[in-house]
Amino acid sequence: MRQIAISxxxxxxLWLLLSGHYTGLLLTLGFLSALGASLIAARxxxxxxxxxxxxxxxxxxxxxxxxxxxxxxxxxGVVKVILNPQSAKPQMVSVKASQKTxxxxxxxxxxxxxxxxxxxxxxxxxxxxxxxxxxxxxxxQGCLEPDMDKKVSGLEGK
Amino acid sequence: MSVSVxxxxxxxxxxxxxxxxxxxxxxxxxxxxxxYQRMHGTGIVDTGGAGLILFGLLMVSPDWTxxxxxxxxxxxxxxxxPTATHAIARAVRVSGEEPDNVKTGRKKAAKGGRK
Numbered sequence: 001m002r003q004i005a006i007s008x009x010x011x012x013x014l015w016l017l018l019s020g021h022y023t024g025l026l027l028t029l030g031f032l033s034a035l036g037a038s039l040i041a042a043r044x045x046x047x048x049x050x051x052x053x054x055x056x057x058x059x060x061x062x063x064x065x066x067x068x069x070x071x072x073x074x075x076x077g078v079v080k081v082i083l084n085p086q087s088a089k090p091q092m093v094s095v096k097a098s099q100k101t102x103x104x105x106x107x108x109x110x111x112x113x114x115x116x117x118x119x120x121x122x123x124x125x126x127x128x129x130x131x132x133x134x135x136x137x138x139x140x141q142g143c144l145e146p147d148m149d150k151k152v153s154g155l156e157g158k
Numbered sequence: 159m160s161v162s163v164x165x166x167x168x169x170x171x172x173x174x175x176x177x178x179x180x181x182x183x184x185x186x187x188x189x190x191x192x193x194y195q196r197m198h199g200t201g202i203v204d205t206g207g208a209g210l211i212l213f214g215l216l217m218v219s220p221d222w223t224x225x226x227x228x229x230x231x232x233x234x235x236x237x238x239x240p241t242a243t244h245a246i247a248r249a250v251r252v253s254g255e256e257p258d259n260v261k262t263g264r265k266k267a268a269k270g271g272r273k
Binding site for chain 2: 014017018020068071072075078079081082085088090092109110111113114115116117118119120121122123133135
């Protein structure tokens with residue numbers, strides 16, 4: 001029930017931002033379609049902690065600036081490797097993840113892929129490890145540092 | 159110099175740097191070794207390239223409805239980009255392709271992959 005309310009509210013805000021029509025009839029119709037979409041999603045069974053991870057979504061702005069800075073830094077690193085392809089020394093490393101929820105683990109893997117120079121190739125839910133392909137030693141070792149792991153675990157708030 | 163001119167200049171510079179990032183990403187796609195390395199090249203396009211271009215457009219956007227749409231585009235790109243990259247990487251690994259110069263302990267698949 002709570003999930004349906006949150007989902008309806010989010011969808012209605014999205015509708016309000018995108019529509020640009022603010023007359024009584026259209027506002028009502030917009031609300032009804034938001035509610036309808038949420039009910040269909042609930043019936044499909046996708047409105048659970050995984051489909052709507054509010055804990056993570058609400059805390060996301062806290063790490064945004066840090067993440068943007070990391071992305072810019074590694075962008076520059078990858079550009080240097082592209083200009084000199086011989087300097088690429090790919091590595092595969094297994095990163096231990098301390099996240100307790102599946103949504104948290106996915107967020108961690110996505111953050112790793114989002115920073116250029118590292119791509120998460122395989123995620124093991126049972127062992128809580130992420131297999132990462134790094135473009136050079138430096139990128140791969142950077143992933144092993146607990147910095148990102150801690151930030152994402154902080155997002156879970158558990 | 160007024161503030162709006164300054165914001166315009168920041169936007170233009172950001173657009174130019176973003177376009178450069180896209181060019182470098184494409185260059186990486188052509189120059190790097192195997193499929194795993196090439197994925198790092200495309201990583202530049204959908205983070206640095208798309209990010210800086212969107213930021214530049216935000217700076218020069220004429221009114222708030224455009225701003226809202228640009229922020230939404232950025233959010234959706236950040237959510238879907240890594241997922242798509244991971245899907246490709248995982249598919250490559252599952253199909254038996256091993257990265258160059260890396261010891262993973264798995265046998266290298268026969269050339270040409272499985273039929």
